[in-house]
Amino acid sequence: MGALSRAELPVGPHRQLNAALHELHHRAGWPSLRDLAREVGASRTTVAAAFSDPRLPRWGLLELLVEALNGDPDRFHRLWLAASSVPDAAPAYADATPSSPVQPVPAVSALSVPRQLPPDVPAFTGRAESITDVDRVLLPPAGGRSSRIALLSGTAGVGKTALALHWAHRSAPAFPDGQLYADLRGYDPDQPVPPAEVLAEFLRALGVEGTAIAHGGPERTAHLRSVLAGRRTLVLLDNAYSEDQIRPLLPGTDSCAVLVTSRDSLAGLVVRDGAARIDLPLLDPEEGLRLLHTLVGSRVDDEPAAARALGERCAWLPLALRVAAEFAANRPRSTLSALVEEFDAEPALDVLTAGDDEHTAVRSVLSWSYRHLRADVAELFR
Ligand SMILES: Nc1ncnc2c1ncn2[C@@H]1O[C@H](COP(=O)(O)OP(=O)(O)O)[C@@H](O)[C@H]1O
Ligand SMILES: [Mg+2]
Known part of the structure; x- marks a missing residue:
């Protein structure tokens, strides 16, 4: 067999990666393209391109090649990450002079630390x-x-x-x-x-x-x-x-x-x-009352029985409790018992629709997955 042709690359992390791959090929005894292609399950053209093409090979392919050549995938992954983090690795360097400064090689630990969590829930209670x-x-x-x-x-x-x-x-x-x-x-x-x-x-x-x-x-x-x-x-x-x-x-x-x-x-x-x-079970009544208290305030202390009745109408489902609390907050002069009466008088779905935000509206949740709801909860909003 023998050496494969090298990719034409400027000095930099991509060239280091390419050189390391050729070196690995050499150390493995220069297995043929045909053998390598068979081993990694790719075409010979694809394998040849990984060695000779100035475009950076995909990591998936490179990883398979490195394994086939008994190399260290972690080491190659670091090299590959460094090469891939140079913007426009191959094309932009096509006419760069060989004396262009070596690109800094970011260590794996220098990669971004993602902080993707959406905000915590306000007034989170219990659990x-x-x-x-x-x-x-x-x-x-x-x-x-x-x-x-x-x-x-x-x-x-x-x-x-x-x-x-x-x-x-x-x-x-x-x-x-x-x-x-x-x-x-x-x-x-x-x-x-x-x-x-x-x-x-x-x-x-x-x-x-x-x-x-x-x-x-x-x-x-x-x-x-x-x-x-x-x-x-x-x-x-x-x-x-x-x-x-x-x-x-x-x-x-x-x-x-x-x-x-x-x-x-x-x-x-x-x-x-x-x-x-x-x-995750429904909230227990103690937790549910605490949540209502946080959201609605002193009216819950003033009318403990009505607050409990409101919670029961909501089956202690947090979503329903929040919608009901929102409803109560919008009627600051109404007593909680008046709200409970109103709930009992009207079809729940028409009352328990929170503003325009369809993602928090019980109606919308129900239409998404009515069948998934527990029977008693479904009954409540029917
Ligand atoms: N423990 C809790 N304390 C306060 N609010 C809660 C609690 N659990 C759920 N909620 C509120 O109830 C609503 C529905 O909760 P969510 O987590 O979206 O339900 P799920 O993901 O199970 O469909 C949301 O407005 C959420 O903020
Ligand atoms: Mg959810």
Whole structure:
């Protein structure tokens, strides 16, 4: 066999990467293009381009080649990241002189630390038990790790997203390499977000140049896992619809933790991926009253029985409680018992529609997933 032709590249991280790849090929005894192509499952042209083309090879392909040549994927990944973070790596350098200054090589640790969490929920109330449950799964004592995936499941409006965000903010110091967040929109009237799209967003948030992001989903997954390997990053996947939406987004090392919310129990994620499911119940009346008190104020103290009746009309569902509280706040001169009477007199759906924001309107939530609601809650809003 023999050496393959080198890519014409200016001095810089991409040239270092190319030189390291040729060196690896040499050390492996110069296996032929045909053998390499067979081993990595790509065409000979594709493999030849990885060695000789001035364009940066995709990480997915390079990783396979490095493995086929018994190289160190971590080392090559660092080289590849450095090469890919030089803007327009290949084309812009086509006519640069060889004496152009060496580009600074960013260390992996210099990549961006994403802080993607949306704001914490105002007036978050209760849930001490569920918070401890999530702690137990995602913040286990050193060496005691069984799973690093927690799944918060429960009916629409029960407070899965609120708890996930609250937990994530509170636990952020345990994840110094950042927090990634994606709303997978599994239950929106719009299409659920395809994992490949989320992968691209995550990679960009981690500082990977857009041009270095591969087209294929599996390659993006491999890239994300490489970037996250060994990092202490929290990945929050909100409103997941199926295991298939989540699996490509799972990091490969348990240095990371994953918190998923879903209306479904996602049995496959529990069985195959070792996720721990934490079912979120309705608020208990004490928590619900505390929330009403925070949101509505002294009227709850003045009319404890009416406040309780209001909570019961809401089935202690946090979403309904917040909508009812909003309703009460908009009628500061009305007594709570008058509100309860009004609730009882009208079809609940027409009363419990919060302004124009369809995402917080009970009506809208019901139309998205009426079938997923618990029977008694559905009954309430019928
Ligand atoms: N523990 C809580 N304290 C205060 N507000 C809450 C709590 N849980 C949920 N909420 C509020 O109830 C509404 C529905 O909660 P959300 O987390 O969006 O439900 P889910 O994600 O389960 O559909 C939101 O307005 C949220 O802020
Ligand atoms: Mg939610």
